[in-house]
Amino acid sequence: MGALKVKVVARILQANDRIAEENRRRFKEAGVFVINLMGAPGSGKTSLLEKTITALNGRLRLGVIEGDIAGTSDAERIGRLGTPVVQINTGGACHLDANMISEALPDLPLDKLDMVFIENVGNLVCPAEFNVGEDMKAMVLSIAEGHDKPLKYPLMFRESSVLVINKTDLAPYTDTDMAKLKADAASLNPALRVFEVSCRTGEGLDGWAGWLAGLR
Amino acid sequence: MGALKVKVVARILQANDRIAEENRRRFKEAGVFVINLMGAPGSGKTSLLEKTITALNGRLRLGVIEGDIAGTSDAERIGRLGTPVVQINTGGACHLDANMISEALPDLPLDKLDMVFIENVGNLVCPAEFNVGEDMKAMVLSIAEGHDKPLKYPLMFRESSVLVINKTDLAPYTDTDMAKLKADAASLNPALRVFEVSCRTGEGLDGWAGWLAGLR
Numbered sequence: 001m002g003a004l005k006v007k008v009v010a011r012i013l014q015a016n017d018r019i020a021e022e023n024r025r026r027f028k029e030a031g032v033f034v035i036n037l038m039g040a041p042g043s044g045k046t047s048l049l050e051k052t053i054t055a056l057n058g059r060l061r062l063g064v065i066e067g068d069i070a071g072t073s074d075a076e077r078i079g080r081l082g083t084p085v086v087q088i089n090t091g092g093a094c095h096l097d098a099n100m101i102s103e104a105l106p107d108l109p110l111d112k113l114d115m116v117f118i119e120n121v122g123n124l125v126c127p128a129e130f131n132v133g134e135d136m137k138a139m140v141l142s143i144a145e146g147h148d149k150p151l152k153y154p155l156m157f158r159e160s161s162v163l164v165i166n167k168t169d170l171a172p173y174t175d176t177d178m179a180k181l182k183a184d185a186a187s188l189n190p191a192l193r194v195f196e197v198s199c200r201t202g203e204g205l206d207g208w209a210g211w212l213a214g215l216r
Numbered sequence: 217m218g219a220l221k222v223k224v225v226a227r228i229l230q231a232n233d234r235i236a237e238e239n240r241r242r243f244k245e246a247g248v249f250v251i252n253l254m255g256a257p258g259s260g261k262t263s264l265l266e267k268t269i270t271a272l273n274g275r276l277r278l279g280v281i282e283g284d285i286a287g288t289s290d291a292e293r294i295g296r297l298g299t300p301v302v303q304i305n306t307g308g309a310c311h312l313d314a315n316m317i318s319e320a321l322p323d324l325p326l327d328k329l330d331m332v333f334i335e336n337v338g339n340l341v342c343p344a345e346f347n348v349g350e351d352m353k354a355m356v357l358s359i360a361e362g363h364d365k366p367l368k369y370p371l372m373f374r375e376s377s378v379l380v381i382n383k384t385d386l387a388p389y390t391d392t393d394m395a396k397l398k399a400d401a402a403s404l405n406p407a408l409r410v411f412e413v414s415c416r417t418g419e420g421l422d423g424w425a426g427w428l429a430g431l432r
Contacts, residue, residue, distance in 0.1 A: 004224060005224055005228060008220060008221055008224045012221065040256050040257040040258060040338070041256040041340045041361055041365055041368070041369060042256060042358065042360060042361025042362050042365065068368050069341065069368060069369060069370070069371075070367065070368060070369075070370055071364075071367045071368050073364055073367065073368070074368075092341075092345075092371070094310065094339070094341035094342050121341065122256070122340065122368070122369070123310070123339055123340070123341055124257045124338060124339070125285065125308075125310035125337065125339055126310050126342075129308075142258065142360060142361075144258060144358060144360035144383065144386065145257055145258025145358075146258050148287075148289055149257055149258060151286065151287045151289065152257070152284050152285060152286060152287050152289070152290075152338070153257060153285060153286075153338070154285070154286055155285075155308070167360065169389065170360065170386060170389055170390075173385065173386055173389055174386075175416070200391070
């Protein structure tokens, strides 16, 4: 069974990469910059998107693809801001794959957008293994998750170009060692860009939004 | 490819359940009660185990199996308390399966233990799909993760017998609606037992430890 499993997994990843390339072509044609946003459950991915949409209002035309196992609560939150959004329900799968994104694309007005965020399923592991056609992978980590995450979930820190450390307002009430967190993340990925923000207080969001605006 | 994938997944789960039954038989023979402890990254699973070990000192003989993608930091934390511990590194896999547990068992002195905790990989999704031979599944949720988790990750709330809501000391600094969290969890799993604890302040740990002691 082991060999068969390995063979099937290899075929799945190969098929995924083929569809991811097709997605990338469609994004490029439409002139859209795409960010695959990953992070653990409760790290604050949707809150970050809400704040980002508000901060970039009038500067960039944003669209969002929401990935969840079940439910539509995240898409409803984004939709309330007037931003085009599509909800994908994976029905159990712990990550988004390129085919799910491909099927969601007809529901987004790509030609009228500058940037699309794909909010992945809350999971620090599997989403990092699947390309979906994005230009960049970004991750969100809540300061309440602790400083030991880079060494325990190395792939996501390696695959991401940006790390947004969220909930910095909780810093006084946790034992998270920010210096160790950032040093371990940098040891895995020296090019990793780090932003420290609080979606609750607004701290640091201007810097993040300004940097995003500069990507286009 | 779809049909092949489904067939392989079915075979993998079938093989897993067969090994889980064998593990269960070994645990039963040794008279050990086994809890499969699941939760998102940073929910505080290892901290809860540290506090539980201290609280149950002299009442129950505990052992721990630590599951992580990479690293040994959790096993080192448990080992410092003098508790028998085995570290499993899944090498990328996002959950523990029955075979990994089977291979770890020779390194635990089962005959000298009353209760074994299996700390699963930090992940709110896949661990809930794999039986490993446990008597009970339990989950830890950090209050900082928010109240929307039950409806977004329903399987884990359904599979667990116990929900430990951790980091209650952060309650004044988050917008988590505890009533909604508990109501949604109960709607998915009316029999779910809930404990509210803070591993940082010690609040609620006596009740949790006393309940565990009563399981044996």
